[in-house]
Amino acid sequence: MKDWLDNVPELTVKGQIKLPYTWSVGEVGSKFLVALRDEKKFLGNRCSTCNTTYVPPRKNCGMCFRDINEWVELADEGVVMAYTIVRYAYSLQPAAVPFAYVIIKLDGADVGFVHIIKDNLDKLKNGVRVRASFKEDRKGHILDIDSFIIL
Amino acid sequence: MDKIAIVGVGQTTYKRKRQADIFYDMVYEVTVKAMQDAGYTLDDIDNVVTVSNDFLDGRTISCMAVQEAAGAHDKNVSTIEGDGTFGAFYGAMRVLGGFGTTLVVAHSKGSEGDPRVITNAMFDPIYHRSLGLDAISSSAIQANAYMDRYGLSEEQFALVSVKNHKNAQRNPYAQLPLELTVDDVMQSRMIADPLKLLDCSPVSDGAAAVIIANEDRAKKARTKPVWIKGVAHCADAYFLGDRDLTDPKALKDAAKRAYTMAGINTPIKEIDLVELYDAFSYMEPLWLEGMGFCDPGKGADITEKGITALDGKLPVNPSGGVLSAHPVLVAGLTRIIEAVLQIRGDAGEHQIDGVNTALAHGLNGPCGQSHCVWMLGRK
Numbered sequence: 001m002k003d004w005l006d007n008v009p010e011l012t013v014k015g016q017i018k019l020p021y022t023w024s025v026g027e028v029g030s031k032f033l034v035a036l037r038d039e040k041k042f043l044g045n046r047c048s049t050c051n052t053t054y055v056p057p058r059k060n061c062g063m064c065f066r067d068i069n070e071w072v073e074l075a076d077e078g079v080v081m082a083y084t085i086v087r088y089a090y091s092l093q094p095a096a097v098p099f100a101y102v103i104i105k106l107d108g109a110d111v112g113f114v115h116i117i118k119d120n121l122d123k124l125k126n127g128v129r130v131r132a133s134f135k136e137d138r139k140g141h142i143l144d145i146d147s148f149i150i151l
Numbered sequence: 152m153d154k155i156a157i158v159g160v161g162q163t164t165y166k167r168k169r170q171a172d173i174f175y176d177m178v179y180e181v182t183v184k185a186m187q188d189a190g191y192t193l194d195d196i197d198n199v200v201t202v203s204n205d206f207l208d209g210r211t212i213s214c215m216a217v218q219e220a221a222g223a224h225d226k227n228v229s230t231i232e233g234d235g236t237f238g239a240f241y242g243a244m245r246v247l248g249g250f251g252t253t254l255v256v257a258h259s260k261g262s263e264g265d266p267r268v269i270t271n272a273m274f275d276p277i278y279h280r281s282l283g284l285d286a287i288s289s290s291a292i293q294a295n296a297y298m299d300r301y302g303l304s305e306e307q308f309a310l311v312s313v314k315n316h317k318n319a320q321r322n323p324y325a326q327l328p329l330e331l332t333v334d335d336v337m338q339s340r341m342i343a344d345p346l347k348l349l350d351c352s353p354v355s356d357g358a359a360a361v362i363i364a365n366e367d368r369a370k371k372a373r374t375k376p377v378w379i380k381g382v383a384h385c386a387d388a389y390f391l392g393d394r395d396l397t398d399p400k401a402l403k404d405a406a407k408r409a410y411t412m413a414g415i416n417t418p419i420k421e422i423d424l425v426e427l428y429d430a431f432s433y434m435e436p437l438w439l440e441g442m443g444f445c446d447p448g449k450g451a452d453i454t455e456k457g458i459t460a461l462d463g464k465l466p467v468n469p470s471g472g473v474l475s476a477h478p479v480l481v482a483g484l485t486r487i488i489e490a491v492l493q494i495r496g497d498a499g500e501h502q503i504d505g506v507n508t509a510l511a512h513g514l515n516g517p518c519g520q521s522h523c524v525w526m527l528g529r530k
Contacts, residue, residue: 017209094283
């Protein structure tokens with residue numbers, strides 16, 4: 001059985017799965033993305049039981065298992081809590097490498113917000129302050145924030 | 152809990168690409184191996200759990216393509232989409248629930264898809280997926296946070312890679328047996344700071360299977376049963392920003408529950424060996440902390456002191472670990488198999504003397520969102 005493979009490689013079949021989806025953003029997520037799009041503002045929301053301010057906002061608190069009803073306007077600035085500088089490129093990245101992924105604690109929030117930094121990567125370290133930079137053409141999408149800028 | 156045991160194991164060798172095998176071939180190979188190991192025939196298998204992932208396989212309901220290869224054409228067959236440790240957990244529950252035996256089989260081929268695109272799909276499509284996050288970049292953020300919190304160095308992580316690739320030289324199933332120095336790891340290509348090529352596990356193809364039996368049916372096996380003394384899993388929050396990435400609290404919870412079941416009070420004294428899911432070098436010390444073998448921030452110290460070496464007090468990943476072969480989903484089941492072989496005394500060149508109690512560990516999700524901890528014992 002194996003002998004004939006000495007001269008002929010096993011064959012492969014190429015394919016690609018491309019599936020369109022339209023994901024609902026939901027009531028709370030829509031309010032968040034509309035505020036980004038129309039006002040360049042970050043809206044979080046606060047659980048009245050544990051006082052955690054979430055961003056992106058949630059309809060309910062997974063820890064307390066309660067509905068969340070209180071909206072909080074957050075700053076467009078915050079502090080870098082953790083980061084990596086990505087050196088490898090692949091098709092789904094939103095920027096040319098090298099760029100950084102950062103977890104940012106926005107002023108007024110209690111959880112981290114994940115986004116990217118493109119410029120001045122040599123100045124990037126944990127604890128630096130950053131500010132959101134918005135795209136001119138905003139669509140109600142998380143990439144309406146172009147990136148964060150190191151202050 | 153009733154007494155249940157692992158009575159048969161089987162694994163393929165792990166390779167970058169197994170072009171000669173389709174999924175079906177790999178599943179068949181390890182199913183036959185596990186049955187031969189146990190001295191069972193298909194008639195001795197009461198039900199089957201397959202472990203697969205549609206994105207990895209590139210087909211929906213991926214489990215349905217391998218059920219005959221798992222000997223399940225006339226059996227109750229069910230599926231877990233997640234790491235093999237979770238598949239085995241379900242298999243164990245089926246035995247506790249009344250089946251005499253369960254065969255659990257996992258397969259995957261990293262070589263056939265694009266691991267970056269596939270792991271990107273585990274993130275939230277509204278807020279995170281379009282950022283291009285994948286398994287490597289999210290883990291690199293965790294490594295950065297871990298180093299920052301405890302003042303750890305990249306060299307400390309590199310030492311884990313040196314140790315595990317060296318251990319792999321004694322394991323004929325491992326994909327990357329390598330003789331490395333800390334310098335070699337430090338000089339390897341930067342992938343996503345602070346992770347360099349040799350801090351990362353490879354892309355792998357392979358399959359693995361275990362057979363779990365109740366006490367009565369374990370007597371029919373030709374192997375000495377390895378008893379499941381405790382097993383538990385727990386999950387942390389989905390969003391990375393909601394978690395403290397330096398505090399593996401889901402692992403702490405899972406380990407605590409598994410230890411309670413197994414009657415373990417002081418893990419470092421009572422556990423002889425650990426096989427854990429080191430997809431990246433930094434994960435080994437972080438998970439050791441979560442398992443309670445040392446204080447938070449001290450996981451790297453115990454490797455530096457030689458405690459986790461083959462001849463140390465607590466050998467960790469004598470097989471070479473996930474750093475030396477990373478068939479996704481299969482890798483956790485491999486950790487269970489390695490723990491079983493060590494307890495039985497069948498681990499060959501990487502056998503550790505006198506293993507009575509071993510911990511096997513698997514995880515699911517970015518940065519170890521959920522963890523599954525197995526306590527296995529000779530008695």
